[in-house]
Amino acid sequence: MEVGQMQRSLVDYTKSLFLEGVLDGQFLQLQQLQDDTNPDFVAEVVSLFFEDSQRLLNDLTRTLDQPNVDFKIVDAHVHQLKGSSSSIGAQRVKNSCIAFRNFCEAQNIEGCMRCLQQVKQEYLLVKNKLETLFRLKQQIVAAGGSIPVMELSF
């Protein structure tokens, strides 16, 4: 594929993520923070997010598996996940965390389990999408092209 085409794909792909609500304005903020002094900033932050979230999701799974679920702990984890997902702009993950917290407050185990599934799904989705996005960028750069600046207004 030639560079121009790749660039267009990238733009379209990125737009779609925003339109679908997978990412929100906060992600744009991150992109704006990236500059020459720190050209991989977004990628680094996103990796951190993946690591951290994976850990949190594992903890959550474990906690909910206990015979006596400690909702405070569950809530704390979800709260953290909510914070980090909102910081990078993973909107759907954040929203599902919000719903999750409500069930925590209500101490509803089943609801929590369902929410956990939901959060995991959303997380995997955003992970997938972002990985694709970065790959596209890499391909463009490898082909000698430059990353187009996208004008997205939110």
Add this chain to the structure above:
Amino acid sequence: MSTASSSVVSDQFPAGLRVLVVDDDPTCLKILEKMLRTCLYEVTKSNRAELALDMLRDKRNIFDIVISDVHMPDMDGFKLLEQVGLEMDLPVIMMSADDSKHVVMKGVTHGACDYLIKPVRIEALKNIWQHVVRKRKNGWKEIEQSGSVDEGDRQQKPSEDVDYSSSANEGNWRSSKRRKDEEDEADDRDDSSTLKKPRVVWSVELHQQFVAAVNQLGIDKAVPKKILELMNVPGLTRENVASHLQKYRLYLRRLSGVSQHSCNSFISPQDASYGPLSPLNGLDLQTFAATGHIPAQSLATLQAAGLSRSTAKSGMPMPLVEQRNLFSFDNAKLRFGDGQPQHMNSGKQMNLLHGIPTNMEPKQLVNLHHSAQSLGGMNMQVSPHGGHNGQSSSILMQMSQPQARGQILNETTGGQVARLPTSTGQPILSNGIAGGVLARNGIVENGRAGYNQVPQTSSMLNFPLNHAPELPGNSFPLGSSPGISAITSKGGFHEDANSDIKGSAGFIQSYDIFNDLQQHKPNGWELQNVGVGVGLTFDASQHSNSLRSNIDVAPSVLINQSYSSSQRNGQNSNATVTGKAIFSVGEGIEHRNNGQNVGQHMNNLLGDNSMRIKTERVPDTIFQPALFPQHFGQEDLMSALLKQQQDGIGPAENEFDFDGYPLDNIPV
């Protein structure tokens, strides 16, 4: 920070500001660091609070400002905040993904100079330097000053300033409270912007000496001069001690929850009596506390909140103005109920106060209290300070019957579902009037119920507002505890929870909140009231009517105009506020709309179980903006409400029977 500030206060300022950021979330930490660097600040990050404290203690004056997350595994963010405040006197900004009112409130009471909601945007960070400047200028002012300080203008003694500052100072800032001591001023006034005096660092040893001196003198007698003498530390000035004392007092207050009014200046006279409307509602709290209903803590909290308000004390409940917060506390209830308090966890009532965001609250609360008092038991409707009604509240109160109060009180406290038991749909005159919710039946909380605290400063109110104006039905604690006003229950503010307050179930919970502001169960009350004309649907569970009251968080607790909480911005469901305006019951919680309906305060008269805010389930449409017009003619509201009442607001089980409380009584 001390004079090192001179480096800070340079031409490049705020570039080079030395920031310490603490957050256990690595993603956020990294992002923040980058953002701060982009703002040209010097950033140090730490993911452990203990480490951060060590860094701060280790080398003094290497940071200008601290930003910390609230929820951290190794140490609570608030604890860190306190430590830093006490030991280093640095401005601390809290941040969290949690935006619920009570947490933000906690930040305020613990002395944070700002609270940021995650995700943090870079724009929010660009201005943090103002806190550094302000702190220097004001020293330890509890109150934030909005004065802008120009570097050139800062001549005042930057170091911790005593609370009294003389106006002699250049006066750029508006520290109204401060009076500078002559001696200090002369010395400090250097020119411009740099801090003159090196900031005194209160090391652990020094602090211990200080505490020993204070204990020796007795906390009541501990005046800076004597403390200074006892400590006998060379180089320490009276001002240093004074400001440290102020902080220390605040700290103690926070710990004990009461006893001192946060505003030293303010509170001094605690008039147990009726409500010193004075600045803090807390004052009222005192009264309540006196009555035994209000738990000391609540008072303390209130006080803190109230501090800012130094409104006039005195019986004028209404004077509180503007404050959005109108929590209609049931203070009145407390009063009335004497005896009643039973349900009310005094805490509950207090909670209301708690909820009351400092800003307004004090007034509001005060009003409540006062009103309550004045009314003789009428729910204190927190007079809508917001300028709305001041009048109304009182009116409502009158309506409230002492009995009702008792009920209300009971109601509110009770876990009872907020449903205000009383079937009566007592019209909730929200307008200014405490949510017309007549406590009668199930207290109507003016939307407040859920609102706890919401009333607090408008900011608080905003929360709920954003969310669907519906008040989570449950939050209407109205029914239960007396605190109708208390209803400010937190629940209301959950932004996320926009639930309509349908389930009255929420109510009871809301009261819990009151008790402990902490709890805010979103249920119910998302107080939509808050300024936004929250459409509270109070669902006094019992009646399927859901009160949709846009609870305007009007300070006036009394629901004047039967605006029952429905007042929502633009939506007023007057009618919805059925249930008699139980104003009598604990003053309705006034929710003040953020500026919206001034008149519409939903006074939640929660107080009795009977009070119920019966709001018809009106679809949002019901609350037409028309209602907003601030004060609806009472007649209109009343009629609307009364109509609603027909449904069944029968004599509520509660003692009061407000049936058909004619709103006329309520002078709007």
